[in-house]
Amino acid sequence: MATLFRGVFLTSKDPASTARFYRDVAGLDLQQIGSEGAYVYWRIDHDGMQLAIHDAQKFAAFTHPPRPESNLTHLYFKVESQEEFLDRLRKLNIKPQTTDEVVVTVMDPDGRKVMFGTA
Numbered sequence: 001m002a003t004l005f006r007g008v009f010l011t012s013k014d015p016a017s018t019a020r021f022y023r024d025v026a027g028l029d030l031q032q033i034g035s036e037g038a039y040v041y042w043r044i045d046h047d048g049m050q051l052a053i054h055d056a057q058k059f060a061a062f063t064h065p066p067r068p069e070s071n072l073t074h075l076y077f078k079v080e081s082q083e084e085f086l087d088r089l090r091k092l093n094i095k096p097q098t099t100d101e102v103v104v105t106v107m108d109p110d111g112r113k114v115m116f117g118t119a
Contacts, residue, residue, distance in 0.1 A: 004048070007050030008075065025088070039058065074113050075113075077114070079104075
């Protein structure tokens with residue numbers, strides 16, 4: 001039996017804000033799924049992979065409240081140029097948590113470490 005990695009589901013106290021972060025910082029074209037008054041979440045599908053951001057309270061009882069201090073989820077995105085990415089962060093007034101010769105780490109609105117690297 002083959003197993004394929006399908007995607008990552010994130011939960012958030014404020015999923016619209018978290019989706020905006022990933023659109024602005026990572027350049028992901030997240031789309032709102034559902035309409036106000038119904039179940040709403042944000043999603044991008046690309047080459048069979050999905051990133052979805054759900055409201056923590058609505059998604060499942062065991063995920064609320066979110067516990068950002070655990071930081072069990074780390075996301076890694078590849079960027080072509082670290083300097084261009086750092087320039088993007090400067091324009092967004094976002095300060096990196098850490099930077100080394102390969103990886104820039106920032107915190108998303110829910111306290112997750114998100115890594116952007118050239119490797």
